[in-house]
Amino acid sequence: MSTSPHRPRRKVVVAALAAVTALGLSGCSDIVQRGFLPEQAPGATNHTDTVISLWNNAWIAALAVGVLVWGLLLWCIVVYRKRKGDNELPVQLRYHVPLELMYTFVPIVMIGVLFAFTSRSMGEIVDTSAEPDVHIEVVGKRWSWDFNYTDADVHYSGTQVVLTGQEGVAETLPTLYLPQGENVEISLRTRDVNHAFWVPGFLMKLDMIAGRTNAFQIVPQELGTFEGKCAELCGEYHASMLFNVEVVTPEEFEEKMAEYREAGNTGLLGPEYDTDQANVPSEEGEG
Structure with a gap:
């Protein structure tokens, strides 16, 4: 009985395809498990x-x-396609x-x-009934961020970032520091128009509505740097409203608070720095 000369070649091709498919699926397994959500998301926080x-x-x-x-x-x-010779309509039901x-x-x-x-x-x-270990107020403003570390009574005031497209811009972004493993309550408000606090790696976004304060609690679980941005069209330089989130050990967090204190960043940046809403131009408004 003769065999086809192409059969061994086909077996090799099928085996190669199977191997490539297996490798592809194994490499994509983590991506599939997280539903194609951001890479840093799994386990980044308790949520x-x-x-x-x-x-x-x-x-x-x-x-x-x-x-x-x-x-x-x-x-x-x-099943119900019209066949050759069918001249009658199917049974019609009211x-x-x-x-x-x-x-x-x-x-x-x-x-x-x-x-x-x-x-x-x-x-x-969004449950905030638990007693937090750390209180932080995040204030959005056109087009940067202020961070008030309430318990330490220190602050950081961000300035608008110039996106040059060159390396090193990420290091100049405003940075929000969070202690790993501690329950942090973050309250959000805006100094002017509507903004939105979004950290893709945390799978967390919450709006910052003028005249209103929103809050949530979070327990950062993974050390590292996470990208953040404003997710509400807020005017001409909306794309520049970026920031970093640095999850550090509790000891490093306390050291950072001490650095702010030594640099003279004591006290909190309150509503006295807010923009008068009546004077906000409509074309740069709440988008």
């Missing part, structure tokens, strides 16, 4: 795993619904009570379950 779980489960539910709908659609197209109840009741249940899980997760994320 990131909650957000990732909610995100992934929502996508799984959405894909399941999509597969069901696509499957039913293709089934109807194939209503079908069980079917109508199903496609009314099932979506309501699905939305209700999604709402319940979302509400529970968001309730945990």
Whole structure:
């Protein structure tokens, strides 16, 4: 019995493809597990795993619904397609009570379950009932940030960064210091127009609304530097409103507070530096 000369070659090609696929999936496993969210997110804070779980489960539910709908659609197209010689219309139904109840009741249940899980997760994320170890006030302003370390009674005042495109700009950004493993309560407000505090690596974004203070609590768990930015269009230099978040050990945090104190950055930068809202030009407004 003769064998095809191409069969060994095909086996090699199939094996190579299988190996490449396995390597690709192994390399992407972490990305898939975090739902293609930012690389620094998993374990960065006590809330990131909650957000990732909610995100992934929502996508799984959405894909399941999509597969069901696509499957039913293709089934109807194939089974009920018009065939040669068909001259009569299929049976026409004015209503079908069980079917109508199903496609009314099932979506309501699905939305209700999604709402319940979302509400529970968001309730945990914005819960501020625990006693914090550290209080920090973050103040947004066009187009930089002020950080008030309330317990240490020191502050940092940021200035607008010039984005030159050259290396080293990141080191000039305003830096918010957080102690690892401690419960930090961060309150947010703005000196002028609306801004938004966003740290992609923390999977955390909260608006800063004029005349209002928002707050959340967070426990940083991973040492390192995380990028932050304003996520609300706030005027001409919105893109320059960047900052860093530096998660350090509690000892390093206390040393940084001492540095601010020695540099004369004592006291807090209060509302006396806010812009008069009545004089804010509308074209640079709240976007």
